[in-house]
Amino acid sequence: KNQVEQSPQSLIILEGKNCTLQCNYTVSPFSNLRWYKQDTGRGPVSLTIMTFSENTKSNGRYTATLDADTKQSSLHITASQLSDSASYICVVTSFKAAGNKLTFGGGTRVLVKP
């Protein structure tokens, strides 16, 4: 069964500090992995996308890593800001003849405190 598991479920960090979110997946076949940021009551917005051959992808203060061998990804937030408070969702895509299949993680809720 295709699954995407994220940890921790939630975390609180102080403004200016760094944090790392984890994503483990058992999706097959693997096509790409995305990290999304979702503000409360809004639709998710893509932060990074990585294919099988990519190990690291950055988007400003967000840096995602991918280890396709261990099927693990991480999202590192550097020098957190109050606006980073949101849910972060890991999504793995499979390309199949019947169409793309997206498997979503449950998300990590991040709260940045001043």
Place this chain on the structure above:
Amino acid sequence: DGGITQSPKYLFRKEGQNVTLSCEQNLNHDAMYWYRQDPGQGLRLIYYSQIVNDFQKGDIAEGYSVSREKKESFPLTVTSAQKNPTAFYLCASISPQGDTQYFGPGTRLTVL
């Protein structure tokens, strides 16, 4: 939110009523998706459509219906058969290569 619009942003429904959520995209994407999100939970797939006039059930299709008469539009109807419809509904589209995906801003449905 890319080129996807959803309306309305908030919707209230009485028990026993059907209600239709709108999703429109101008990205020329073939594939469109409807997801349901409950508090603290991941997105769950309701229906998806790969091309016009074709759609497939997702993981939680019971109590929902869709149509895809136009490439740009993929409306979702929440029927009275859906026992617990109060949730946040998200529409998404994805490019054929799967490398570009956009979500709409969402519709929050509340059953009174």
